Amino acid sequence: MSYNLASQVYMDLYPVLARKIKYTIIRANNEGLPIDLFCGGRSWEMQQKEYEKGRELKEGIWTISDLHRVVTNAQPGDSWHNYFVAGDFAFKDEHDDWTWDIPTKYWHRVAEIAKEVGLEWGLELFGAKLSDYPHFQYTKGLRIWQAKGIVKADGLKALWDTIEKEEVV
Numbered sequence: 001m002s003y004n005l006a007s008q009v010y011m012d013l014y015p016v017l018a019r020k021i022k023y024t025i026i027r028a029n030n031e032g033l034p035i036d037l038f039c040g041g042r043s044w045e046m047q048q049k050e051y052e053k054g055r056e057l058k059e060g061i062w063t064i065s066d067l068h069r070v071v072t073n074a075q076p077g078d079s080w081h082n083y084f085v086a087g088d089f090a091f092k093d094e095h096d097d098w099t100w101d102i103p104t105k106y107w108h109r110v111a112e113i114a115k116e117v118g119l120e121w122g123l124e125l126f127g128a129k130l131s132d133y134p135h136f137q138y139t140k141g142l143r144i145w146q147a148k149g150i151v152k153a154d155g156l157k158a159l160w161d162t163i164e165k166e167e168v169v
Contacts, residue, residue: 089134
């Protein structure tokens with residue numbers, strides 16, 4: 001099984017996050033956990049398309065029509081993916097196909113590795129209600145509303161600089 005650590009999915013990520021993700025993948029692969037980055041940053045248009053999955057528009061309101069098809073609960077601008085500081089992992093099966101149907105103990109091990117380098121885990125961020133095992137982000141405590149304000153005022157690089165500067169409380 002080979003992993004393309006230089007693939008397009010990494011290209012627009014916050015460079016510090018990309019390094020942390022690559023480290024996590026290499027460590028996990030070395031332990032026999034065949035993970036790779038499935039999704040990195042998302043444009044707002046892509047976020048909208050992901051949000052619409054499993055939903056239908058009724059009288060101007062998006063409602064869930066098929067819970068099993070729902071990919072995200074975040075609308076455009078409300079996801080860390082939109083700021084290129086989040087990524088979703090997936091496992092590769094014996095046929096090199098993506099899979100998320102993995103015993104939770106393996107997701108927990110990936111999370112232990114990721115947290116060693118400062119990544120935040122979706123399961124701990126969003127709780128068992130959402131069960132976002134594949135999601136990892138690097139925000140150093142920043143809140144999404146703060147990110148929106150920084151990006152609106154000064155652009156994406158300013159957000160990345162804020163994250164890099166120091167721990168945000």
